[in-house]
Structure formats: C-alpha cells, structure tokens
Amino acid sequence: MTALVFPGQGSQHVGMGKDLFARFPELTAQADAVLGYSVEELCRTGGGGNLNRTQYAQPALFVVNALSYLAREPALSRPRYLAGHSLGEYNALFAAGCFDFATGVRLVHRRGALMGAAEGGGMLAVLGVPGERLRELIDGVDQGLVDMANFNSATQTVLSGPTDVLREVARALSRHDGVRSVPLKVSAAFHSRCMREAAEEFARFLRGFSFADPQVPVPANVTALPYAPGQVADLLARQIHQPVRWHQITRYLLDHGVESVTEVGPGRVLSGLWTAAAKEVAGGRRSSGGDRGSTAGGRGSRTDAGPVAPGDVSAETGRPFRAEDLGCAEFRRDHGLRYAYLAGAMFRGIASADLVIRLGQHGLMGFFGSGGLDLGQVEKELLRIQGALGADGRYGMNLLHSLDDPAYENAVVDLFLRHGVHTVEAAGFTQLTPAVVRFRYAGAERDAQGAPAARHRVLAKVSRPEVAGAFMAPAPAAIIDRLVGEGMLTVEEARIATELPVSEDICVEADSGGHTDGGAALTLLPAMMRHRDAAMGRHGYRKRLRVGAAGGVGAPETVAAAFVLGADFVLTGSVNQCSPEAGTSDAVKDLLAGLDVQDTAYAPAGDMFELGARVQVVRKSTMFAARGNKLYQLYRQYDGWESIDETTRRVVEDTYFKRPFARVWQETREYHLTNGRAAEIEKAERSPKHRMALAFRWYFARSVRWALEGDPAQRVNFQIQCGPAIGAFNHVVRGTALEHWHDRHVDLIAETLMNGAADVLNRRVARPAVR
Structure with missing residues (x-):
C-alpha cells in the first residue's frame, strides 16, 4: 500500500511549480482571481521576499501542491491514504474530495492572512531527544509558557512560545549531550495557545463553507487519526492552535500496512521523516520484545499472540482490525x-x-x-x-x-x-x-x-x-x-x-x-x-x-x-x-485532568444514605469522601444529632456544613415540604435518627451542587462522582492534542479509544495480511 503526503510551509522555494502553471491555465487563473495577484509570478520570482512570508507562502504552496497532484499520471494506483503536514493537510483533503480547488485557495488564503497577522512569540526546533523526554528537560525552565507545536519524528520536536523564554530553553538544552536546538524564522508561535484567537476567527470563517467527507482516509494533524464524518471544519480550525502530530501520523500509516509514501509538491522533508520512522519500526520489530513507543490512541509495546476474532472481525478476513x-x-x-x-x-x-x-x-x-x-x-x-x-x-x-x-x-x-x-x-x-x-x-x-x-x-x-x-x-x-x-x-x-x-x-x-x-x-x-x-x-x-x-x-x-x-x-x-x-464546572474539569488511577475513593450515596449504598468519587484535592464516611459512621453509631458529643458536632457544623445544624434542618424541612414529601418530615419529627439522616443528606446534595458550580470556597467539599478510568485516560493523552480538557471533545475521546483499540489489536494479535 502507498500513501501520498503533502509538505507544509517551509518547503516553498523560488521557481517551484514552474512547469505546472502552463499545464493548468484555468486553475491558475482561478487562484489569481481569489488571491488578487499572480501566483505564477510570486513562485517564479519570489515576490521580493514575499514567498517566505506566511500570508503569501501558504496559498502559493497549496496551489503548487494541488497542481502537482493533478499532474500525476492517471494510470498510477489510487493511494490507500492521504496526509499532509500542517498546510499540506489542505492538499490531502482536496485530493480526498472534501472541497474543490478554488475553495481550497480561499481557505488557505484566509488561513495565511490570519496566521501572518499574528505577532509575538517564536518557534524552536529541538533535535536529538524524544518528545516525552523533552517535556521533562524543559519543565520549569519554560515557565509553563511553551507548547509542543510539531512532533516531526521520534527525536525532532518543535516548540512554540515567547521568544525570550525559548532562548532560556535553548540555553538549558545546550547543557545536555546530543541535544541541539535551532530557532526558526517565523513571525509568531504557530500551533500553540498563542494562536487560539486566530483559530476562533478561522472557525467563524469556515462556517460559510460546506465540506464533503474524505473519500480516501486522511489522518488529521490534530488527532493523528483519520477524519470522521463531519469533522473537516472542526479539525481545520483546531489545527491552527494545536500540535502537528506528524510522527504519530507516520506511525499510524506504518501500523496500517502502508509500505511507501510519495511526497507530492516541492521538497523531500516528509520523505526523509518517513524513512526514519520506517527504520525505527523495522528496528523495533527485529528486537526481541522491544517497546515500539507511544503513538496516537494510546498504543503501547508490541507483543505477538495467537489470532483473535473480537466482535465481527476475524484475523482470517485478511485485513487489519478497524474501529x-x-x-x-x-x-x-x-x-x-x-x-x-x-x-x-x-x-x-x-x-x-x-x-x-x-x-x-x-x-x-x-x-x-x-x-x-x-x-x-x-x-x-x-x-x-x-x-x-x-x-x-x-x-x-x-x-x-x-x-x-x-x-x-x-x-x-x-x-x-x-x-x-x-x-x-x-x-x-x-x-x-x-x-x-x-x-x-x-x-x-x-x-x-x-x-x-x-x-x-x-x-x-x-x-x-x-x-x-x-x-x-x-x-x-x-x-x-x-x-x-x-x-x-x-x-x-x-x-x-x-x-x-x-x-x-x-x-x-x-x-x-x-x-x-x-x-x-x-x-x-x-x-x-x-x-x-x-x-x-x-x-x-x-x-x-x-x-x-x-x-x-x-x-x-x-x-x-x-x-x-x-x-x-x-x-x-x-x-x-x-x-x-x-x-x-471548569474547576472540576481542571481537577479531573490531573488525576491518576489511584485518586478515587468510596463514599456513601446520598440518595440511599441509610441503606449504606456507595458511590465512587474523587479523593484528590477534596475531603468529601472522608467526611461523607464520617457522617455515615455517626449515623450508624448514634440515635440522633443531640446524642453526638459536642466536640464532634462542632467540627461537623464548622467544617462540613459551614452553618449550624438547626439551619441545615430548616433548609431540609423546607425542601421536603415544597416538593410534596411531608411524610418524610412527619417521620423525622417522630424519629431523631431519621431527622439526622435527612440533615446529613443535605450535605451530600450540597456537595454535588458546590462542585457543579465550582464554588471556590467549598472546593474541599466537592463531591465529584468519578472512577479511575479518568486517570487511565489522562495517561493515554499525556503529551497529545487531548492533554488539555478544553480540547477533549467527546467525539475525539471516542475516536481515541476506538481507533486506539483497533491499533492495540493489530499490534498485539497475529497481524492479518492486507488485501
């Protein structure tokens, strides 16, 4: 199987596409009409340096990539996958039938203008260290202001952030043997949080377009997984401020049977990255039980086992497992x-x-x-x-x-x-x-x-x-x-x-x-x-x-x-x-994004308090589990609130309830009467133990509300019902485009888990032959 790959900004050079414009005069004229200048003249002469400016380089490169694709021999076999690095992804989507040529020019023209208008910040290419190790090396030095912008290969990562901070990072990295850093000549910190405003503006621009779904699978820069139906506009907007996961894309292609790539457009940078990744994978396969590294979707080390047929898929079908x-x-x-x-x-x-x-x-x-x-x-x-x-x-x-x-x-x-x-x-x-x-x-x-x-x-x-x-x-x-x-x-x-x-x-x-x-x-x-x-x-x-x-x-x-x-x-x-x-609340999401698998505990369930039913909740950064269990212990031990010793009652009122028990009971009573539950109040007035239980339930209900509202004064009392799965997922997405919860859209969570599961099966069971 083969894949076509399209290069991104940085591959442009004076004279590119010189033999293409005459072959496609109508398309060249369409591009000129959209851009308001001659793209052929820009590529031929460099436009007085404009060819290296973002707002000109991006549309010029899209046009040359697209014409190079259209100039391919018709007899060549159809590629199994299409992919593009950053700007090149637009060419992959064009080749996949998502939009026509003129639309593609309009999109990259606007994209280039927005990115070219961004000011402040820079980019630093770092070579000789894996991306996950790089984050450890710069931790603290980057002041929390530097983002991973491009994952180009196993040992080549590009950082984005404030230029003065990047200089400090470069100095710190120079102290490590084998690590080299090179500042890039760019006008802003592309593919980082600094571009979020440009991404939001581009998202609004994209609402004026309709896109078809890819006819050929296109792994997205943002997810390193093929575009799903309806994702084109969303992922193109997010690509501006999120990392380019090129290394994960090459690993995805290799894991899915791609044997070679053809780079379409100027330059051969992507071909070199492919060769390096292929050698890396081949070396891993030759080694005995060697780890093949982390890739998109949470894939881990490769092991070999007998054939398995999960669900409807059999290894005997002659094709890899698919989500x-x-x-x-x-x-x-x-x-x-x-x-x-x-x-x-x-x-x-x-x-x-x-x-x-x-x-x-x-x-x-x-x-x-x-x-x-x-x-x-x-x-x-x-x-x-x-x-x-x-x-x-x-x-x-x-x-x-x-x-x-x-x-x-x-x-x-x-x-x-x-x-x-x-x-x-x-x-x-x-x-x-x-x-x-x-x-x-x-x-x-x-x-x-x-x-x-x-x-x-x-x-x-x-x-x-x-x-x-x-x-x-x-x-x-x-x-x-x-x-x-x-x-x-x-x-x-x-x-x-x-x-x-x-x-x-x-x-x-x-x-x-x-x-x-x-x-x-x-x-x-x-x-x-x-x-x-x-x-x-x-x-x-x-x-x-x-x-x-x-x-x-x-x-x-x-x-x-x-x-x-x-x-x-x-x-x-x-x-x-x-x-x-x-x-x-955002406060809850911030907390959840930092959890590990051991950061949950069990507490009584407020809705079935007296029965002793349990719920699993977050333990880290909140005292709810300990306090909820203490209240249940008091309920089991005493016949009523007044039977509890004064010291304990004061602790509960001051630290749990943050108000006197009498006020808690008043609020509880009003709630039940308002909601047609007078029988509960009548029972409580006859039974001090039941009165105590209803009041304790007040705390459980309020602890949920405080968390939902993100009340900072009640953070220690947040009840967040959650299992250890969130800790496992945090490990999966660490260092990926979904590391921050703001980017963890629920459909992308599904994509990560399901495509990742298919990859796990392809890696850990006998690999079926590809037909």
Missing part, C-alpha cells in the same frame, strides 16, 4: 452508529445536551443525564436535543430508578413518551418497575410477518446477575396486568410483552464512578454472557441479546480487552466528564 468493525454489527445498525460505542448518562445534566448533540452529529450516541433534575429542566434539554438532532436522531435519555419516589419515575416516562423518545438508559434499578416496563412496551405491535416489535429500546445498566436476568426476561405478569388494568398498556401490547425481553441491550457495569458494586469486568462480563445465553435458550428469542461493557473504560487497551472478551459494545462515563461539553 468501525469492532463489536456487534447489528448493534451499530439498530442504533445507527459508526462505532459500537456509547457515552453513558451522568446525573444532574453532567452528561449534557451539548454532549449528546455533539456525539449525535458525529455518528455516535450519548445519554442525557436527567437524574436529579426537575421535570421542567429535563423537558427543556430534551427539546433542545431534538431540535438539533431531530426526534428520531441518535440520542438517548437516562431513566434513573427512584427508589423513594416512584411517582417521579412515572412522570419521567410520561415525559419521554409524550415527546417520542425511543431509547433510554435504565440505571440504578434493583428490580423492574412499572415505569420502565411501560416505556419498553408502549406502542409495541407486530410487523408484516406477525413478529413482535417494540418501538422503544431500554439499555439496562446492571452489575448484579439477578437484575440482569430480570431485564433479559419478558416483563413479569403482575406488572403487565397492573399496567393493563390502569390503562397504561393495551391488551395487544401486553401480549407482545410476554414475547420480548425488557431489554435487548444489557450493559454490564463494573467498578465505575458514582453508584457502584465495585465489580471486576473480567469476572462480570463472562458471567453475564452466560446468563444471556441461558436466557436466549429459555425464552426462545428470535433476536440475539447484546451484552456491553462499562465501568473503568478509560484506555484503548481496556476497550480492546472488552471486545476480545466478547462484548458487543462499550459504554464510557468518567472520561466524558472531563470534556468541554460536560455540564460541570
């Missing part, structure tokens, strides 16, 4: 997804409408976190989602079991049915309820062949076999009879309910953020699959039940392992909380 093929094909078709991948709901709207919309627009699906919100808020956000994606679009809503308020659960189902919601994520259920059964079978009918068909899908998140078994079975007769008697289901819907399972998609939730039983995926998943197989045989279903994996999904290796175990899909949670779309 699009992992998992169950029927699952992808039923839900209209590119990947067998879902983003789960996080309560209080942390899994926000923005998160769900962005995923839906990129061929993926997420569930809105409706738990803990009032019905008005849920309806408002649901309508916003449907306005963006359509009532039948790719989205789902969370249906959280309300143990102490079944009326609310019923009201949520009323709302979903009224607005035509097709898919819910049923979470927190310890048993089936009339509400979830009603949602599943409302509107059920028989198809043209007389087979039972349900209009609604329930994805059940479960961690216990008995709960999974209930969702895998048809609805219990007692619940069906009750719903028919209340007019909630018709007789025909009730008959169908005896033939179809409550849920066709069972998501096995291992140790996760929020409510968790702390189960191990390696144990739970195979056990649940056997339950599934038994249910299939027992009930004689025509359609196979699907079993997915959730909890701890934070690295490509984890995703790959889930599919090797036989999972039909994966569902992520904690990793999405640290994204621009997540509905929590």
Whole structure:
C-alpha cells in the first residue's frame, strides 16, 4: 500500500511549480482571481521576499501542491491514504474530495492572512531527544509558557512560545549531550495557545463553507487519526492552535500496512521523516520484545499472540482490525452508529445536551443525564436535543430508578413518551418497575410477518446477575396486568410483552464512578454472557441479546480487552466528564485532568444514605469522601444529632456544613415540604435518627451542587462522582492534542479509544495480511 503526503510551509522555494502553471491555465487563473495577484509570478520570482512570508507562502504552496497532484499520471494506483503536514493537510483533503480547488485557495488564503497577522512569540526546533523526554528537560525552565507545536519524528520536536523564554530553553538544552536546538524564522508561535484567537476567527470563517467527507482516509494533524464524518471544519480550525502530530501520523500509516509514501509538491522533508520512522519500526520489530513507543490512541509495546476474532472481525478476513468493525454489527445498525460505542448518562445534566448533540452529529450516541433534575429542566434539554438532532436522531435519555419516589419515575416516562423518545438508559434499578416496563412496551405491535416489535429500546445498566436476568426476561405478569388494568398498556401490547425481553441491550457495569458494586469486568462480563445465553435458550428469542461493557473504560487497551472478551459494545462515563461539553464546572474539569488511577475513593450515596449504598468519587484535592464516611459512621453509631458529643458536632457544623445544624434542618424541612414529601418530615419529627439522616443528606446534595458550580470556597467539599478510568485516560493523552480538557471533545475521546483499540489489536494479535 502507498500513501501520498503533502509538505507544509517551509518547503516553498523560488521557481517551484514552474512547469505546472502552463499545464493548468484555468486553475491558475482561478487562484489569481481569489488571491488578487499572480501566483505564477510570486513562485517564479519570489515576490521580493514575499514567498517566505506566511500570508503569501501558504496559498502559493497549496496551489503548487494541488497542481502537482493533478499532474500525476492517471494510470498510477489510487493511494490507500492521504496526509499532509500542517498546510499540506489542505492538499490531502482536496485530493480526498472534501472541497474543490478554488475553495481550497480561499481557505488557505484566509488561513495565511490570519496566521501572518499574528505577532509575538517564536518557534524552536529541538533535535536529538524524544518528545516525552523533552517535556521533562524543559519543565520549569519554560515557565509553563511553551507548547509542543510539531512532533516531526521520534527525536525532532518543535516548540512554540515567547521568544525570550525559548532562548532560556535553548540555553538549558545546550547543557545536555546530543541535544541541539535551532530557532526558526517565523513571525509568531504557530500551533500553540498563542494562536487560539486566530483559530476562533478561522472557525467563524469556515462556517460559510460546506465540506464533503474524505473519500480516501486522511489522518488529521490534530488527532493523528483519520477524519470522521463531519469533522473537516472542526479539525481545520483546531489545527491552527494545536500540535502537528506528524510522527504519530507516520506511525499510524506504518501500523496500517502502508509500505511507501510519495511526497507530492516541492521538497523531500516528509520523505526523509518517513524513512526514519520506517527504520525505527523495522528496528523495533527485529528486537526481541522491544517497546515500539507511544503513538496516537494510546498504543503501547508490541507483543505477538495467537489470532483473535473480537466482535465481527476475524484475523482470517485478511485485513487489519478497524474501529468501525469492532463489536456487534447489528448493534451499530439498530442504533445507527459508526462505532459500537456509547457515552453513558451522568446525573444532574453532567452528561449534557451539548454532549449528546455533539456525539449525535458525529455518528455516535450519548445519554442525557436527567437524574436529579426537575421535570421542567429535563423537558427543556430534551427539546433542545431534538431540535438539533431531530426526534428520531441518535440520542438517548437516562431513566434513573427512584427508589423513594416512584411517582417521579412515572412522570419521567410520561415525559419521554409524550415527546417520542425511543431509547433510554435504565440505571440504578434493583428490580423492574412499572415505569420502565411501560416505556419498553408502549406502542409495541407486530410487523408484516406477525413478529413482535417494540418501538422503544431500554439499555439496562446492571452489575448484579439477578437484575440482569430480570431485564433479559419478558416483563413479569403482575406488572403487565397492573399496567393493563390502569390503562397504561393495551391488551395487544401486553401480549407482545410476554414475547420480548425488557431489554435487548444489557450493559454490564463494573467498578465505575458514582453508584457502584465495585465489580471486576473480567469476572462480570463472562458471567453475564452466560446468563444471556441461558436466557436466549429459555425464552426462545428470535433476536440475539447484546451484552456491553462499562465501568473503568478509560484506555484503548481496556476497550480492546472488552471486545476480545466478547462484548458487543462499550459504554464510557468518567472520561466524558472531563470534556468541554460536560455540564460541570471548569474547576472540576481542571481537577479531573490531573488525576491518576489511584485518586478515587468510596463514599456513601446520598440518595440511599441509610441503606449504606456507595458511590465512587474523587479523593484528590477534596475531603468529601472522608467526611461523607464520617457522617455515615455517626449515623450508624448514634440515635440522633443531640446524642453526638459536642466536640464532634462542632467540627461537623464548622467544617462540613459551614452553618449550624438547626439551619441545615430548616433548609431540609423546607425542601421536603415544597416538593410534596411531608411524610418524610412527619417521620423525622417522630424519629431523631431519621431527622439526622435527612440533615446529613443535605450535605451530600450540597456537595454535588458546590462542585457543579465550582464554588471556590467549598472546593474541599466537592463531591465529584468519578472512577479511575479518568486517570487511565489522562495517561493515554499525556503529551497529545487531548492533554488539555478544553480540547477533549467527546467525539475525539471516542475516536481515541476506538481507533486506539483497533491499533492495540493489530499490534498485539497475529497481524492479518492486507488485501
């Protein structure tokens, strides 16, 4: 297989393209009309030095690259991949059919003008040290102001930042043997945070264009992964202020069977980088068990093992594993997804409408976190989602079991049915309820062949076999009879309910953020699959039940392992909380981006406080876990608030509540009375222990609110429900374009995990031959 690669700014030279302009007079005239000057004259003479100025160099280089591509012999085989370095990516996208020639000239003309107008800062090329090691060498010296701008090869990295700081960095690096640094002649700190304003302006400019998806895969500079549908405008804008990951792109191409590249345009810089990367990989393959280094998507060392057939992909098919093929094909078709991948709901709207919309627009699906919100808020956000994606679009809503308020659960189902919601994520259920059964079978009918068909899908998140078994079975007769008697289901819907399972998609939730039983995926998943197989045989279903994996999904290796175990899909949670779309505070996201895998702990669940249920929360930089456990200990030990010793009571009031217990109780009482829960207050007035429990619940509710609002005065009390998956993901993206949470858009998180999983399988199982 071959790939065509296009060079970027810096490859231009006087006289380039001299034989091309006469061959393509119409296109040359189109370029001149857009630019307002003769591009042929600029390239022939250098334009009095203008050819080396950003605003002129970029369009000139695009034109020469594009004409060089069009001048290729028609008989040459079509490349398997196209790629371009920085500006060259526009040529790769042009060759891939994303836009026409004139549009490409307009784009780079505007890009060059914006980048050329940027002032201040510079760039420093560093040779002789790996990028990950370079960050360690300059730590502190760079004053936190220098960004990695270009990852060109294993030992060639370009830094961007203030020129005076770069001079200090260069001096510091000169003290290390074998390390050399070269200042670049540029007018600004390209591909760094300094270019964010230019990137935002360019993003606004791009809104005036429509782009086709690439007809040939094009690994993006920003992600080092092929462009997904609908990503052209987004990634081109982000490319201006984010690193060029060229080394990772070359490794991606090598890992996906590319044997050679042809550089199209002036210069041979990219050809040299390719040769170096190919030798590096060949050396790694020859060495016994040698590490092949870190690449995009979190790939690690290469090991060899026997052939594996995860999901629908077999090593015998003669092609490498692809993210699009992992998992169950029927699952992808039923839900209209590119990947067998879902983003789960996080309560209080942390899994926000923005998160769900962005995923839906990129061929993926997420569930809105409706738990803990009032019905008005849920309806408002649901309508916003449907306005963006359509009532039948790719989205789902969370249906959280309300143990102490079944009326609310019923009201949520009323709302979903009224607005035509097709898919819910049923979470927190310890048993089936009339509400979830009603949602599943409302509107059920028989198809043209007389087979039972349900209009609604329930994805059940479960961690216990008995709960999974209930969702895998048809609805219990007692619940069906009750719903028919209340007019909630018709007789025909009730008959169908005896033939179809409550849920066709069972998501096995291992140790996760929020409510968790702390189960191990390696144990739970195979056990649940056997339950599934038994249910299939027992009930004689025509359609196979699907079993997915959730909890701890934070690295490509984890995703790959889930599919090797036989999972039909994966569902992520904690990793999405640290994204621009997540509905929590920047303070929480800053904290999450710095977590490691050991930085979580278990605390009592506020909504099931008296039962001793647990949630997994962030431990680092917050005292919530310790304080929550202390409150539960006090509840178990004492019969009421007044029974606790005075010293302890004062500590709780002063450091936990930040107000007297009496005021906490007053606020708690008003809340319950306002929300129609007078029975709870009556019970509390008879039982000091129950009064204490309700007051302690106040702290748990407030700790969530303080975190969502990012209240700096309450940082120590933040309750952030999160699992160790976020720590794993932080390791994956360290030193990549997704290191900062501002750039971790939820669709890119999915791309990183799914494409990374495919790469893991290609690297760690017997590599199939490429056809």
